[in-house]
Amino acid sequence: MSANVFLVPIDPENFDRTVRSAVDLTEYDDRPEPLADLDEARLWAVDDESGNGSTFERMSEGDLLLFYHDGEYLATGRVGTTFEDEDRWVSGTFWTAFPTTRVYTVTDFAAVSAPKRAVNAIFDYSASYTPGFMRVADSRVNAELSSIESAIEHYTKRNA
Numbered sequence: 001m002s003a004n005v006f007l008v009p010i011d012p013e014n015f016d017r018t019v020r021s022a023v024d025l026t027e028y029d030d031r032p033e034p035l036a037d038l039d040e041a042r043l044w045a046v047d048d049e050s051g052n053g054s055t056f057e058r059m060s061e062g063d064l065l066l067f068y069h070d071g072e073y074l075a076t077g078r079v080g081t082t083f084e085d086e087d088r089w090v091s092g093t094f095w096t097a098f099p100t101t102r103v104y105t106v107t108d109f110a111a112v113s114a115p116k117r118a119v120n121a122i123f124d125y126s127a128s129y130t131p132g133f134m135r136v137a138d139s140r141v142n143a144e145l146s147s148i149e150s151a152i153e154h155y156t157k158r159n160a
Helices: 012-020 053-057 089-094 116-122 145-158
Strands: 005-009 040-046 064-069 072-084 102-115
Touching (some): 012 040, 012 064, 102 145
C-alpha cells in the first residue's frame, strides 16, 4: 500500500484541459503505449525544467496527489500510470508551453477547495509555506491517505 503524498502546483488552463476534464483518447491512434488501452484518462506531468526527476521516480500507483494554485488546493487524486513520454506526445498534443516527458495519469479525481494554510496544518508546515512540486516527507504524513482526503473534503464542505 502506497503512502506517498505529492503536492503539485498547476497551470489552471492546462489542468482544466487534461485533469479537471478527462481526455478522450479514442480519437488518437498515435498515443503512447501506456495509454494505448485507455479510452480516456486524466493526464498530468512533472515539468522537465524543474529538476524533479527523482521525485517523479518515487511516484507509485495509488499515491495521493494534492493539486494547488494561487494559495488554494483545488483537487485531489491518485497516481495511476507513470511513464516517460520521450516523444513528448502528451505535452505536444494537449498542453501549451509545458514540454515534458514525465507524465502520469490521475485516478480518483475530486474537486476540492481548501486554503493552503489548512493543508499546511495537516503536514505541520507553516501557514504561509508554498511548496513546489514535492513529495511530503514520511515524518509529516501522520494519517492514512484516505483520512487526509477526508479531512480536505470535510474542509471543502464546511466552507462551501
